[in-house]
Amino acid sequence: MRARMMLTTADFEDAAREALDPVYYDYVAGGARDEVTLRANREAFGRLNLLPRILRGRDKRDLDRTLFDCPMSMPLLLSPTAFHRLAHPEGELATARAAAAAGVVMIVSMASTVAVEDIAAAARTVTTERPPALWFQLYLQPDPDVTEALVERATAAGCAALVVTVDSPVLGLHERNKRNGFDDLPTGMACENLRNLRGGEPGSVRQIAMSAELSWEHLDRLRHSTRLPVLLKGVLHPEDARLAVEHGVDGLLLSNHGGRQLDTVPATVDLLPEILDAVAGRVPVLLDGGVRRGTDIVKALALGAAAVGIGRPVVWGLAADGEDGVRAVLELLRGELDHTLALCGATGVDDLVRDLVRPGFPGLR
Ligand SMILES: Cc1cc2nc3c(=O)[nH]c(=O)nc-3n(C[C@H](O)[C@H](O)[C@H](O)COP(=O)(O)O)c2cc1C
Numbered sequence: 001m002r003a004r005m006m007l008t009t010a011d012f013e014d015a016a017r018e019a020l021d022p023v024y025y026d027y028v029a030g031g032a033r034d035e036v037t038l039r040a041n042r043e044a045f046g047r048l049n050l051l052p053r054i055l056r057g058r059d060k061r062d063l064d065r066t067l068f069d070c071p072m073s074m075p076l077l078l079s080p081t082a083f084h085r086l087a088h089p090e091g092e093l094a095t096a097r098a099a100a101a102a103g104v105v106m107i108v109s110m111a112s113t114v115a116v117e118d119i120a121a122a123a124r125t126v127t128t129e130r131p132p133a134l135w136f137q138l139y140l141q142p143d144p145d146v147t148e149a150l151v152e153r154a155t156a157a158g159c160a161a162l163v164v165t166v167d168s169p170v171l172g173l174h175e176r177n178k179r180n181g182f183d184d185l186p187t188g189m190a191c192e193n194l195r196n197l198r199g200g201e202p203g204s205v206r207q208i209a210m211s212a213e214l215s216w217e218h219l220d221r222l223r224h225s226t227r228l229p230v231l232l233k234g235v236l237h238p239e240d241a242r243l244a245v246e247h248g249v250d251g252l253l254l255s256n257h258g259g260r261q262l263d264t265v266p267a268t269v270d271l272l273p274e275i276l277d278a279v280a281g282r283v284p285v286l287l288d289g290g291v292r293r294g295t296d297i298v299k300a301l302a303l304g305a306a307a308v309g310i311g312r313p314v315v316w317g318l319a320a321d322g323e324d325g326v327r328a329v330l331e332l333l334r335g336e337l338d339h340t341l342a343l344c345g346a347t348g349v350d351d352l353v354r355d356l357v358r359p360g361f362p363g364l365r
């Protein structure tokens with residue numbers, strides 16, 4: 001039998017589907033309710049067209065970018081995804097080494113199955129041009145002392161920024177997980193950042209309190225308790241984007257949680273222009289959701305995103321081939337990004353403007 005050619009992120013998803021327990025595959029692949037938003041994230045990129053320029057490119061294009069003092073080899077980062085040990089025994093250790101080797105930021109999930117200190121140590125084992133950069137994602141907790149304990153832990157581990165996910169007043173409902181009876185980690189795995197956080201906590205996923213009573217006051221308290229840059233992940237309404245800037249956040253990660261929270265919210269790339277207008281250049285806006293191709297990255301950057309995140313493709317790489325699989329996904333996207341820049345007549349990622357992206361021309365999908 002011919003070996004599978006791993007040419008696209010979709011090839012990694014196919015390989016992951018074969019490697020994973022179907023219950024875990026569904027957990028990663030799935031979205032909330034009818035999965036309308038999950039599909040919309042992809043469809044929106046497909047509807048946008050690129051209108052390239054000619055006779056103005058360069059042989060070697062600049063892909064690097066610095067954000068929050070973190071030099072990155074390209075404006076692509078690993079959005080936070082929970083439970084990497086479901087995909088591979090090495091879990092987040094493998095992911096962190098791959099991200100460090102590729103020179104990109106990994107946003108560690110509060111619900112990682114390896115402790116943030118161990119993830120940071122794994123990233124430091126990789127020798128590269130750039131120091132490895134980790135950011136830490138957290139859900140604000142109704143008890144601010146718990147939030148502060150987490151922030152202290154992530155800061156001590158060397159995380160360079162905090163990404164506060166604000167789209168989860170309650171957990172999104174995934175009917176795939178319900179049907180499969182998946183609602184907890186298997187024996188032997190835990191949310192290691194929550195273990196012994198303040199006392200003898202076991203590291204259970206149920207320790208993560210989703211609360212509909214969180215308010216801007218909780219964010220203000222966090223803002224004042226840390227010197228790290230704070231990004232909000234999951235702001236969708238432009239009015240909230242304005243409020244976030246007024247409350248002193250340092251950046252936004254425009255995200256609909258990969259279609260896993262409120263179903264039927266718009267695709268992130270469709271919302272990007274409105275959010276950028278609301279923010280008016282005061283803080284960088286990053287985007288995730290449905291990014292699978294170099295053309296997607298170029299469209300988001302050209303519209304004004306400072307960087308883009310990928311969620312599921314990282315888990316597919318990890319499930320398919322551990323550290324090498326994640327690295328392969330990142331290098332595949334780097335290659336596609338560079339190739340798209342060349343075809344667009346761009347000298348690098350700083351040479352992208354809105355004019356390159358057009359709403360869909362009829363008949364072209
Ligand atoms: C399996 C999985 C776990 C996730 N875990 C988290 C998490 O712990 N915290 C969070 O803020 N977002 C989480 N997300 C959302 C991602 O950060 C990201 O917003 C989303 O996956 C981007 O869309 P994409 O998968 O289409 O690239 C998760 C997504 C997936 C698929």
Ligand SMILES: CC(C)CC(=O)C(=O)O
Binds near residue numbers: 111205208
């Ligand atoms: C609830 C978290 C533990 C994970 C998450 O955000 C997700 O699966 O989308």
